[in-house]
Amino acid sequence: MTPRGGADLEVNLAGIRLANPVLVASGTFGYGREMVRWFDLRRVGGIITKGTTLAPRAGNPPPRIAETPAGLLNSIGLENPGVDAVVREEIPFLREFGIPVIVNIAGETVEEYAALAAKLDRVEGVAGLEVNVSCPNVRAGGMAFGTDPLATAAVVRAVRNATSLPVMVKLTPNVTDIVAIARAAQEAGADAISLINTLKGLAIDVRGHRPLLGAVTGGLSGPAIKPVALRMVWEVAGAIDVPILGCGGIMTGLDAVEFLMAGASAVAVGSATLVDPLAAPRIVEEIAAYLEEEGFARVGDLVGLARRTLAGGGENS
Numbered sequence: 001m002t003p004r005g006g007a008d009l010e011v012n013l014a015g016i017r018l019a020n021p022v023l024v025a026s027g028t029f030g031y032g033r034e035m036v037r038w039f040d041l042r043r044v045g046g047i048i049t050k051g052t053t054l055a056p057r058a059g060n061p062p063p064r065i066a067e068t069p070a071g072l073l074n075s076i077g078l079e080n081p082g083v084d085a086v087v088r089e090e091i092p093f094l095r096e097f098g099i100p101v102i103v104n105i106a107g108e109t110v111e112e113y114a115a116l117a118a119k120l121d122r123v124e125g126v127a128g129l130e131v132n133v134s135c136p137n138v139r140a141g142g143m144a145f146g147t148d149p150l151a152t153a154a155v156v157r158a159v160r161n162a163t164s165l166p167v168m169v170k171l172t173p174n175v176t177d178i179v180a181i182a183r184a185a186q187e188a189g190a191d192a193i194s195l196i197n198t199l200k201g202l203a204i205d206v207r208g209h210r211p212l213l214g215a216v217t218g219g220l221s222g223p224a225i226k227p228v229a230l231r232m233v234w235e236v237a238g239a240i241d242v243p244i245l246g247c248g249g250i251m252t253g254l255d256a257v258e259f260l261m262a263g264a265s266a267v268a269v270g271s272a273t274l275v276d277p278l279a280a281p282r283i284v285e286e287i288a289a290y291l292e293e294e295g296f297a298r299v300g301d302l303v304g305l306a307r308r309t310l311a312g313g314g315e316n317s
């Protein structure tokens, strides 16, 4: 489906052809079933599924969501039906839409990540993997891998060896040096880097005199984290060669344009969908309108534009 305006919205993300640069972020769209009554999924560039593990997971104790002034704290804990059920029931449903489906995977050990990648390799309708080494809400695995370059590399190498699918690695912002982790992921064979997952946070219930979330801490997402995400995309884009998927606080088309100009090749919309189910397709339209207003022929012209402008070579052609 072509949005209004004549600009070319197509992008290539690590070999995955997207009709437009807007994906829905993992965990904020389930496996798409609840969303089809809101809009035709073909209006977005692709779907990133809920984080999927080898065995089914019940997730963390409630409450799992707390609102903060400029974002959301969540501690879902990767509740999901397990990879076999996802392959059997969810992927066949999603592949009917003919858009790229990227499966977000999470494990507690390197072997689990490799087993997940092997199970998803050659499953019809799976266009790529997003390897979640960044979840702040699970005790083992998750963020524990993504805060250490060697552990990140070990996971990526194992996944790389287990699949021929494009491998995107989703990093946590809860580190001192994001560039070191991104470099390790690229050197271990990542085809793309996904930035960022949530920032670890806490909220207190002052009437109940206890933490608001059942799991005590959670991951902060939404507008509050956008400047952090943009800074990390900027730093990583200057240090690695593989494409970046930008994510964190994108609520509008102009937010997405900022990520593209910082060096992301595509974006993922997360919390915005929880506020407005139509956010992702609206953001596609808003990017198209921006391109038209500014006279850009292709969305690809925006990628890294602020970097080129800063270097003195980025005026609009």
Ligand SMILES: Cc1cc2nc3c(=O)[nH]c(=O)nc-3n(C[C@H](O)[C@H](O)[C@H](O)COP(=O)(O)O)c2cc1C
Binding pocket: 025, 026, 027, 028, 050, 051, 052, 072, 074, 076, 078, 104, 132, 135, 170, 196, 197, 198, 220, 221, 222, 223, 225, 247, 248, 249, 250, 268, 269, 270, 271, 272
């Ligand atoms: C309720 C919720 C569940 C999430 N579940 C996952 C998940 O399963 N796997 C993952 O990699 N990221 C997960 N995330 C992180 C988002 O994909 C995204 O990286 C983050 O929310 C930042 O983007 P946003 O500010 O646009 O929401 C989740 C976020 C939220 C709010």
